[in-house]
Amino acid sequence: MTITLNHAILGHYLLCPVCGTQAVAAEDAQLNPSNLHCTTCGTEHFAIDNILCLFPNGVHHKTLWQHQLGTMQAQGAAGLAQLQEAASRHDLTSTSRQRIADLFHALKHSQTNVLSLLTRAGLEPIQEPGLQQMELGDLAEYYDLILRDWAWGQAPNGYYPSGENRAALERLLPLLPAELASPASMLVLGAGAGRLSWDLHVELDSQCTIAFDSNPLLLLVADHLIRDQQPLNFSETRMFPQVNQPITHYWDLTPPEDPSNKRHAWFPLAGDVWSAPFKPASFDLIITPWFIDVTGGDVRDLIGTIQRLLKPGGLWINSGPLLFTRHLPLQLKYQNTEILEFLDFCGFDLLNERLDSIAHLASPIEVRARIEQVWSFCARAPNHLESAISTTTNPPAWLVMHHLIIPQQTFYPSQQHPLIDTIVQLVDGNNSINSISAAVAPYIPDDISAKDAVATILGQMVLKAGSL
Ligand SMILES: C[S@@+](CC[C@H](N)C(=O)[O-])C[C@H]1O[C@@H](n2cnc3c(N)ncnc32)[C@H](O)[C@@H]1O
Structure with missing residues (x-):
């Protein structure tokens, strides 16, 4: 596959998700969007900004995203029109009118900024009639993760995270064996808005970290803040009034400090874990934060993918709840004990495990909080797979x-x-x-x-x- 990658380092880990041909790592520092087709199978891949997107349906995935963006824009405009109509009523007090106006401005602000981030990256909102029947999901589904990662509880000026982000990092670090120093390669599956992948990248002094996700908005936010070091401003709205709390807030999303220039070895990458575009035995460390229950697939298959991608003796850290998606068949909604059995069947060695109950997505302007059970473990892949599998x-x-x-x-x-x-x-x-x-x-x-x-x-x- 001739893909001229945006960095020689990243090229070493990738392959075409359609035919499995290895990518060519070029010394070229720039991603060349016109050179993203696989010469073996002919699939056209694409990029948004400097983020490479490697999906099994190639450039057609861009159309799906653009359709999702078009739907989001249309729904957003309809919501704003409703608020405008509500504000035009004559039977409102000025206080009510002000509340509606505040909501209108905050929602418009977030819609404008999200749309501008995505369109500047090359995604145009469209409405594809052929895709109307498909349930493609909402691009802004994980909007609160952006605020949690980069705004709520921001430490005054240090890169070290505070609040939930800091707690997530501190939950994971003690799980790692002491001898793990500066992993050569780390993959974060379902990296979301990127904060944990960045904090681990810095804390572990990783030589190459890939933050992998299927959501373009989250990846673009992470890229903008981490690699471009550009601030963003997003709003938050709370639909349920709470006493002595604002219903809107405008947050500055601040780029993390990077005195050691670590961002040049941190890479966002878009793709689908079920066609993970990585060469086998590539990673020293794979992290799945709040991920194994939301992929819509069988955790056993995910373990297969992780085992394929880890180097012999590589480490897998999982952390998150077991809140499997609604549509997943019951037999695939595994308990932790079943997942530990699967690990054992595959010859993984369980090194550490812990259970925490935490307040999740606790916004500073929200008095309620979700308490979630977070199960975390670190397991080591076998050095010799065949001899590690029990035959009995x-x-x-x-x-x-x-x-x-x-x-x-x-x-x-x-x-x-x-x-x-x-x-x-x-x-x-x-x-x-x-x-x-x-x-x-x-x-x-x-x-x-x-x-x-x-x-x-x-x-x-x-x-x-x-x-x-
Ligand atoms: C619950 S969120 C967790 C995000 C992040 N790890 C965190 O803790 O904030 C799950 C993430 O997995 C991503 N995701 C879900 N299914 C995926 C798939 N099949 N391939 C890649 N990413 C996926 C979503 O886009 C989302 O960012």
């Missing part, structure tokens, strides 16, 4: 963790079927349930999950062989 678990580790290689063995299916025969043949000591599923997917009807089919067929054969 029941069910076998490879049947639960679909990325693990299935040891060569002979299965005797109870019925003959070309699909079953193919699956049995693929159990050759080189394949996992994931790779077999990818191989047979073209022969399975679209409405059936290839992975479910393969796991069910192999599970039945394991049962028949008497190992379950």
Whole structure:
């Protein structure tokens, strides 16, 4: 893939999320937006500002974002029009009129500033009729994270974070083994508005940190503040009146101090963790802050991804609640004990674990706060994967963790079927349930999950062989 990357360092870690071809790391210091296509599979990738965006649907992902932006703009304008109409009524006292005017100005301020950040980065609001039926989500869904990361509880002038940000950092640092000094490479999955990734980058003196997320607004805010060192001003509005509290506030988002020029080794990157565009065995440390429950996928598959991306002996730090998204099937809403079993099945060594109850997203202009349970752990990936996997678990580790290689063995299916025969043949000591599923997917009807089919067929054969 000829992608001329914005930094020679970053290029070493990336590959095309569509075909898996490695990126070319160029000495060129500038991202070249006209050179972001993969010469192997032809996928056009794109950038917003200086942020590389590597999605499995390439540049079409930009259209999805632009449609989301168009929807956000239209909804924002409708909300402002409603407020304007409310303010024009004759039966209001001047106090009520003032409250509505305050809300109007604060909402307009945030809409204008968010829109301007995104449009300056090259995203244009559009309304794509073909996308109207899709549930694409709200680009501003995590707006409060921006304020929490960069405004609320800002330390007067130091880079060291205060309040919730400081607490998040202090929860994680003691989990790390003492010998971890200056990791060569750190990946933060679901980095959000970037504060924790930055604080860890500075605190651990990481030589290269990638802050990875699928949300362009959060990445642009982080990039603007950290790498460009440019302040922002965003407003906050509270819809429920509270006694002795303002309903609006205008926050200065201040760039973090960077006396050691650490920002040149901190990189925002846009993509989808389910097609993570990284070379295998790239990272010394992977962090998943408030992430494993919001990806919409199976934590077991996420562990597979993390195991693939960590160097042998690399560390994984997770921290966050288990507030799995509403649509996730119940069987995938795992307890911590199940996740620890998965780690054990994959040969991870649990080094440290802790449980905290914290006030989450506690705005200074909000008297209420959400109390969340935060489960954090640090685990070490095995040095030699194959020798670390127990062969005596029941069910076998490879049947639960679909990325693990299935040891060569002979299965005797109870019925003959070309699909079953193919699956049995693929159990050759080189394949996992994931790779077999990818191989047979073209022969399975679209409405059936290839992975479910393969796991069910192999599970039945394991049962028949008497190992379950
Ligand atoms: C609950 S927020 C946490 C953000 C940040 N870690 C924090 O603690 O403030 C989850 C983040 O994960 C990102 N995210 C969710 N699904 C993702 C995916 N499939 N790939 C990449 N990022 C994703 C969201 O955009 C969001 O920024």
